[in-house]
Amino acid sequence: MKNFKLTIEYDGTDYHGWQIQPDKKTVQGSLYRAFHEFAGEDVKITGAGRTDAGVHAVGQVASVRLETKHSPTILRKALTGNLPRDILVRHVEEVPLSFSARFDATSRSYNYIFITRKTALWRRYYHYVKTDLDREAMRTALATLRGEKDFASFASSSDIKSTRCRMMKAELMENGPLLTISLTADHFLYNMVRTIAGVILDVGMGKPIDMDELIEARDRRAAGKTMPPNALYLMSVTY
């Protein structure tokens, strides 16, 4: 038995998210079939994080145990051949049997990308906003999110044990017409990035939001709306 760590990129547009579901096109389900074709047997695929319908990934990570004599390179090439073109296995390496892509992850990074040029193109990848946003206010608001805090105000459901997260990075980056909110934390709550993106956009549009008060509220209703999924990218997972 071998254990493989896969780094996966996908265009989430045409998928009902990462997690395998009966009768729905999902990324995990497509990988599952690609593995079945390669190995002739069912495998268990553990993903570092679930992504919702429409969310993209540049560096999703999964671990898969497999009885095989083949090298990681052979495995990567075989999977590429068995997968649709909107899923790409970027890297495969053999890891200790004990490795879990989900439980051993120490941080995840997400980008939420706005485009400040009104356009008919790239609608699947960016969220259009007007250009006259107060970038300094957005940066200041993002800074208040750094550190270990209770992010309950930014989580869509509360059926989890702890809403405390350690946010290592919360930045705004600008590149031409693209304006990116970049977040790194030990873990993220459900819809947390999309909710944060909505709050930071509100701040940029001049809404008077007291970030400390919002965090203190520990109530999802205190934050604004959940932003659409198509501008969200799971960028990387570290171990």
Add this chain to the structure above:
Amino acid sequence: MKNFKLTIEYDGTDYHGWQIQPDKKTVQGSLYRAFHEFAGEDVKITGAGRTDAGVHAVGQVASVRLETKHSPTILRKALTGNLPRDILVRHVEEVPLSFSARFDATSRSYNYIFITRKTALWRRYYHYVKTDLDREAMRTALATLRGEKDFASFASSSDIKSTRCRMMKAELMENGPLLTISLTADHFLYNMVRTIAGVILDVGMGKPIDMDELIEARDRRAAGKTMPPNALYLMSVTY
């Protein structure tokens, strides 16, 4: 009666091209319906150039005659409201009644965009190629296309009077992982940009192609394959 010049951007992914067709989703057909909603009557929409299914436009131009008391700005806003989000009327101006978007055009510019990073994303917008292309050979080959020449070797059908075109610009541009063939000519023959893109790609991959001989042949079979439509953009039209 007024005559309007429209500058239109669209994502061609979900369209059967520019030209209106019964029972098919086309850009011209969508504009036609948007005008009908605005004016309550049928209009004739003249486009500067037809784009095939899947081809995008950043600066397609159309002219439309209309009996209206409204300003170009009102017209632009009304059309935007009546159009799907993958078609955007960027600009509307009133022009003399004699103006034709098709017959008065003096040049058209097209981009064909390769991406040198293998990716699952942006497949609808770029064509993936390996990065080790001979860019100098590509630039040299493009230079041979400049000037007034017979482009019959690059045209898919020969049911047109003249296959002579005046190519004002034929360049290769590089920006990060994007490699763009940029062409400007007085007019283009059917599938001409996609055929040129294929030949230039062949050159970049080291195929020994004598460009002068290829042009001299005046035979479509002398050139390589027609490249896919999704990486082609009608950039602008000048008058």
